[in-house]
Amino acid sequence: MVERRSHAPTIIDVAEHAGVSRATASRALSGYGRTSAATVERVRRAADEIGYRPNELARAMRAGSTSTIGLVVIADFTNAFFDRATKSIVDAARKRGYQVLISNTDEDPDVERGAIETLLEKQVDGLIVFPSAIGHSEHLEAGNLGGRPLVLADRRLDDLGVTTVTxxxxxxxxxxxxxxxxxxxxxxxxxxxxxxxxxxTTARPPALISSVRDRADGFAAGAADAGIPPEDQVWHFSEDVPESSEAAVAEMLDLASPPTVIFTSNNDMALSVLKVAGSRGLAIGREVSLVTVDDSPWAAYMVPGITVVARPVEQLGELAVERLVAEIESPGQPVEDIQLPTELIPRASVADLRSPAAGR
Amino acid sequence: MVERRSHAPTIIDVAEHAGVSRATASRALSGYGRTSAATVERVRRAADEIGYRPNELARAMRAGSTSTIGLVVIADFTNAFFDRATKSIVDAARKRGYQVLISNTDEDPDVERGAIETLLEKQVDGLIVFPSAIGHSEHLEAGNLGGRPLVLADRRLDDLGVTTVTxxxxxxxxxxxxxxxxxxxxxxxxxxxxxxxxxxTTARPPALISSVRDRADGFAAGAADAGIPPEDQVWHFSEDVPESSEAAVAEMLDLASPPTVIFTSNNDMALSVLKVAGSRGLAIGREVSLVTVDDSPWAAYMVPGITVVARPVEQLGELAVERLVAEIESPGQPVEDIQLPTELIPRASVADLRSPAAGR
DNA sequence: GCCGTTTGCGAGATCGTTCTCGCAAACTTG
DNA sequence: CAAGTTTGCGAGAACGATCTCGCAAACGGC
Structure with missing residues (x-):
């Protein structure tokens, strides 16, 4: 039975309907202090009857906590990173009784700054941020966060001294x-x-986002391990748009002696390799080999399957939530720098050049 | 300069610091009523100096609106639907000055119910829901929404009489x-x-989610248009898990006379076709043809490219936000049932059986 | 039957804003 | 220069919940 007054029923309406005071109604519903069983029952029924729904805003204001965490991400589709991370964070948060206010920065630091400001004004209990850029991170410093905890995800910002999951x-x-x-x-x-x-096309990249830098360093280390000389390492930098990376792929394949395998630092670039190689009739896993970071259902099932460095994105999201909630509920947790292990999944996109039949 | 008191500075602190009253400080910062230019300047400086950040909770409580919309989605990865929809909604909302509180139901009606209850308690100004199931939608009826507007996305719920974007x-x-x-x-x-x-394997599906039903009806209509008799239509229903759909694909391909082309109602199933066909050495676009709903970068660039029915998911998200915000800001908008046009993108995954060279 | 303890409940303050009023000082006008 | 108008500001109520107190009634023991 819905009341016909215009405003939503409040606890005062419940109290009136049950014939008790505001305080008693609140006690009965929230279950603190002392209330007789009969009164509790009466208040509960009254609340049901008038369709009472507690105003979480008022409760939050009194309590000083909103049970909401702010999430600031970079939405990039093709890597299936945004959705996997978001979903795992939303689910992990819900399990712990938190809701998620989400913002997308599209890698724009100004948007990031504004998003964080808005989230703080909305009194989130804490923040999980996928930082959009290195440098310019004053807005993430503890002093500008109003004492609310922060966990960084996917990318390190070393000078911040804050718990990070990568x-x-x-x-x-x-x-x-x-x-x-x-x-x-x-x-x-x-x-x-x-x-x-x-x-x-230098091999020594300047200041890079940590995730990209790690991949570059890993590539360099792997090449050094195997004794591959610099002249047999073809580095190409590109913007994060298809045109740029496709041009880079084309340039590589046009070399007098092109690389036999291309490592890409994300799925977008792997797709560019697919596209450019395809348009030239070069078969992946035969004429050109390919390895990329981040697994995806497509990479697994297409023919040939793409060899990938799989990252535990869901685990990353869950851990970020776990650490953040821990800090929210009992402040003073030690700062941690958590690096989750990746897994190389070999598929058919890397040709076996040792077998005599290879290369047709 | 951060104050050393434990609580975040409030407008009272600003007022004290500027030597004015609470009301004047509020006026100066919010810019309503009359305030002298000198006072505005003084208050602004005071706010800056003590690092004042308005408490949006308090403002929202007073104003009766939170500038927040609740989003209830079904997170499924492979279709790249969740992330495209979510991103477009978050971005469109931000453009209009709204933040997004996100919930994931994983297609569970009970979770959906709870999520909506929580969002309403948090006083969202409106809801965008990707409904998880037909039937059992009392929790979405206007009477249970506390007067807050609702827009349905991706799936129709005809008996609800609410604006829907599909x-x-x-x-x-x-x-x-x-x-x-x-x-x-x-x-x-x-x-x-x-x-x-x-x-x-019947051709007359029972009660289905509208999006799935539309695809089934579209398939039936297309077959009827072309005069394809029922015995040449091989229908297969499966659960939304790989094992189930792979089994269905295997069954189809094992028929004495298997279909020459398989239409799948989403990318998950298309991947199952890829996988099963691949494991049998059947080349897509040669021995088996494939069409699926929903485009993706992978579908475009793999070899062969997959023919798809592309859906304007971003436009869907934006329109959902636009309709919702319109209803929030000026209630009484007409109920609309918006159907956005899809686009068939022919690629190489459908063999041309008319050409003599086909099938080798 | 009296005094001390427990029990149940209500009055009122509080969280941080916005906004309506009312009041005094500063202007304008004839 | 008196009367009316504008300007700038402060006091206090309101939003809807929680929670601290204090008070009265009920209960206990001797």
Whole structure:
């Protein structure tokens, strides 16, 4: 039975309907202090009858906590990273009684700043941030967060001294190189996003986002492990747009002696390899080999399957929530830098150059 | 300069610091009523100096609106639907000054009910719901929403009489059939999710979620258009898990005379076709043709490219936000049932059976 | 039957804002 | 220069919940 007054029923309406005071109604429903069983029953029934729904805003204001965490992500589709991370965070938060206020920065630091400001004004209990850029992170410093805890995900910001959950992309990429070299590859291409130096082909990248830097360092380490000389490492930087990375792939394949395998630092670039190689009639896993970071159902089932460095994205999301909630509910947790292990999943996109039949 | 008191600075602190009253400070910062320019300046500076951040909770309580919308989605990865929809909704909401509180139901009606209850308690101004199931939708009726507007996305719930934004999957699937038949296909397989009747192979599905039903009806209509008799339509229902759909694909391909083309109602099932066909050495676009609903970067760039019915998911998200915000800001909008046009993108996964060279 | 303890409940303060009033000072006008 | 109008500001109520107190009634023991 819905009341016909315009405003939603409040606890005062419940109290009136049950013939008790505001305080008693609150006690009966929230179950603190002393209330007789009969009164509890009467108040509960009254609340049901008038369709009472507690106003969480008022409760939060009194209590000083909203049971809401702010999530600031970078939505990129193709890597299936955004959705896997978001879903795992939303689910993990719900399990612990928290809701998620989500913001997307699209890698724009100004948007990130504004999003965080808004989330703080909405009094989130804590923040999980996938930082959009290195440098310019004053807005993430403890002093500007109003004392609310922060967990960084996917990318480290070393000078911040805050708990961070990432994947070990260094080791992952290094292993990927080891695997390809083991299959006989000796000339390696590496395609990597770095908007600021797109077009460059040096092997020593400047300041990069930690996740990208780890992959670059892992590639370099893997090549060094195998004794691949610099002249057999073809580095290409590109912007994070298809045109740029496709041009880079084309340039690589146009070399007098092109790399036999291309490592890409994300799925977008792997798709560019697929596209450019396809348009030239070069078969993946035969004429061109491919390894990328991040698994996806498509990478697994297409023919040939794509060899990938799989990252435990769901685990990353869950851990971020776990650490954040721990800090919210009992402040003073030690700062941790958690690196989750990746897994190399070898499929058919890396040709075995050792077998005599290979290469047709 | 951060104050050393434990609580975050409030407008009272600003007022004290500026030597004015609470009311004047509020006026100066919010810019209503009359305030002298000098006072505005003084208050602004005071706010800056003590690092004042308005408490949106308090403002929302007073104002009766939170500038927050609740989003209830079904997170399924492979279709790249969740992330595209979520991103477009979050971005469109931000553009209009709204934040998004997100919940994932994983298609569980009980979770959906609880999520909506929580969102309403948090006083969202409106809801966008991707409903998880037909029937059992009392919790979505206007009376149980405390007067807050609702927009349904992706799936219709006809008895609710609420504004709904969907894609025209009926026409999309019908066109896909027309396209395949035009290329010479005369025996058609259709793979569709319907947990309740998994394993069935009848052509008349029972109560289905509207999006799935539309695709089934579109397939039936397309087959009828082309005069394909029922015995040349191979319908297969499966649960929304790989094992189930893979079994269905295997069954289809094991028929004495298997369909030459398989239509799948989502990307999960298309991947199952890829997997099962791949494991049998059947080449897509040669021995087996494939069409699916929902485009993705992978579908475009793999070899062969997958023919798809592309849905304007971003537009769907934006429109849902637009309609919802319109209703929030000026109630009494007409109820609309918006169907966005889909687009058939022909690629190489459907073999041209008319060409003599086909099939080798 | 008296005094001390427990029990149940209500009055009122509080969280941080916004906004309506009313009041005094500063202007305008004839 | 008196009367009316505008300007700037402060006091206090309101949003809807929680929670601390204090008070009265009921209960206990001797």
């Amino acid at each position: 994947t070990d992309d260094f080791t992952g990429t290094r292993e990927a190189v080891r695997n390809a070299v083991g299959l006989g590859h000796a000339r390696l291409g590496f395609l990597i996003t770095a908007a600021n130096i797109a077009g460059q | 894609t025209d999957d009926f026409t999309g699937t019908r066109e896909a059939v027309r396209n395949a038949v035009g290329l010479g296909h005369a025996r058609l397989g259709f793979l569709i999710t319907a947990a309740n009747i998994a394993g069935q």
